[in-house]
Amino acid sequence: MTNKTKFDPITLEILWRRLVSIVDEADASVARTAFSSLLRDAHDYTCMFTDSRGQELVQGTFCTPGQAGAMALGVKKVITSIPLENYNQGDVFIVNDPWLLAGHLNDVCVLSPIFFKDKPVAFTACVFHHSDIGGRVSSDNREVFEEGLYIPVTKLYDAGNLNEDLLKMIRWNVRTPEEVTGDIRSQVAANHVCAQKIIEMMEDEKLDTLDDLADEIISRTEISMRSAIEKIPDGIYDHEGIIEGAGKRPDINIKLTVKVSGSDIHVDFNGTSDQVDWGVNVVYNFTYAYVFMAIKSAFDPDIPINEGAIRPIKMTAPEGSIINCRFPAAVAARMQVGHFMTEMVFNALSKATPDNIIAGSGGTPAQTNILYGKRSNGKPWHTMIIRGGGMGASSRFDGHHCAIFPANGANTPVEILESDTPLIIEERGLVMDSGGPGKQRGGIGRQMIIRSPDDGENSPKRTTIALQAGRFIYPPQGIFGGKNGSKAQFLKNSENGDPSGLTFCDPGDRISFVSAGGGGYGNPFERDPKLVEKDVQYEYVSIERAKQDYGVIIEPDSLTLDLDATLRLREMSRE
Secondary structure, three states, rough: OOOOOOOHHHHHHOOOOOOOOHHHHHHHHHHOOOHHHHHHOOOOOEEEEEEEOOOEEEEEOOOOOOHHHHHHHHHHHHHHHOOHHHHOOOOOEOOOOOOOOOOOOOEEEEEEEEEEEEEEEEEEEEEEEEOOOOOOOOOOEEEHHHHHHOOOOOEEEOOOOEEEHHHHHHOOOOOHHHHHHHHHHHHHHHHHHHHHHHHHHHHHOOOOOOOOHHHHHHHHHHHHHHHHHOOOOOEEEEEEEEOOOOOOOOEEEEEEEEEEEEEEEEOOOOOOOOOOOOOOOOOOHHHHHHHHHHHHHHHOOOOOHHHHHHOOOOOOOOEOOOOOOOOOEEOOOOOHOOHHHHHHHHHHOOOHHHOOOOOOOOOOOOEEEEEEEEEEOOOOOOOOEEEOOOOOOOOOOOOOOEEEOOOOOOOOOOHHHHHHHOEEHHHHHHHHOOOOOOOOOOOOOOOEEEEEOOOOHHHOOOOEEEEEEOOOOOOOOEOOOOOOOOOEEEEOEEEEEOOOOEEEOOOOOOEEEEEOOOOOOHHHHOOOHHHHHHHHHHOOOOOHHHHHHOOOOOOOOOOOOOOOHHHHHHHHHOO
């Protein structure tokens, strides 16, 4: 038995920050090398690395919770499925098995062992959401076979030698091969950056292994996470929620209990709806990711995310249910259900810790717009944009506007979208009166109008739009007296469109995407009238709704508060 290396607190903090900076440097390399705007601009990817046993050690500062949480479980399975002595220096693996990793075929993982002194000491991995993975891009697919190319755990590089046949197969199964293969090379580059910096750190610190450092970090993280959980009163907290079925499909029932016992949490989804024959089914890993995200963000968002943060949180979900589906269920639009898991856990825990949760969010689920077609010269194009809505309010703050919550992502600039596609953005802006009224107001939703130009012979061919979204029937709910946010809308040429399948857009057509507003928190008549005055001046709230929802009178000419009239109106409302 070898003696473990000990680390004093100052050295440990320095090494931890260096590890984070290493992953963030790999993360930054993606922005410089990725081909697709979904990665380069919207940041729909996650970088991480593990110790030699596959235990997650560090993930990028800016990552997506669904990918990161699922990777922590899935990457460990990949690593431990192969004996450590069977890895070669220069190996690079690729996989997009939804049940093993992040829940749908578009999330492609590239994983590499890190060798130091001729032995594997760690692993680095990144998951990219590739906007194009082939298949029929629609949420109404019935099986995963329709959804694109399925890649089991396969060597992309074997001891440094590229598997040209695999790359060729990928190219022939996607619409935009240069973009897809360029993004895969970006993944390999990100892993290379991470590996090189880890080796440099080990040389600088004269470390022969990372496992001792990993044990120290993971152990301390687990202690901190358990300390945060112990602040929740012991008990069993339950919730039943409904997620709308797209089109004429039946609603989906989610039933869960959250059992808190000391420093342990167990979330059980027994009684939840069975899996369905369209693409919103969720694999276990993705469900767990958003359950974990709810607990972690609510009770101590500053704790590092690694194996130690995961250990106190257990989850059970019936196999064959919509949140633990069986192969070959369709899963391409898994976020339409999976994103709601954070909100469901918040609702359950609201009974125990009302100040640690938020109301329903208009970015739950994120609105994913997949658009593809051919330019006038016949050249194919393909893009994906992710849009948020108003975030739910909390006990202390108004909800953020246009937030992709509980997922994560950045905005795709208009200029980038118009340069990547033949489409024109006619309008993009906030939607007045969309935030749910409350003592703290829900975040504001937004609208974007896209037009396919009609330029005669120079017009693009028909554009296909696949929408993965929600909140068209049931708006984000307010909480503790707060009111609901506005519902989402999907319009084609000013008429209601069908968000459940494919929409075809010919030259001259206009498509409007409207995201929902966030729910409010607390009684709106308790909101500071001066805040309502600012809301009206910023055009978040109309004068009419200020009076109706908040009992606040605003002078129409000066847009200033009439405090005396407001106090009289509010007093009358109490009688």
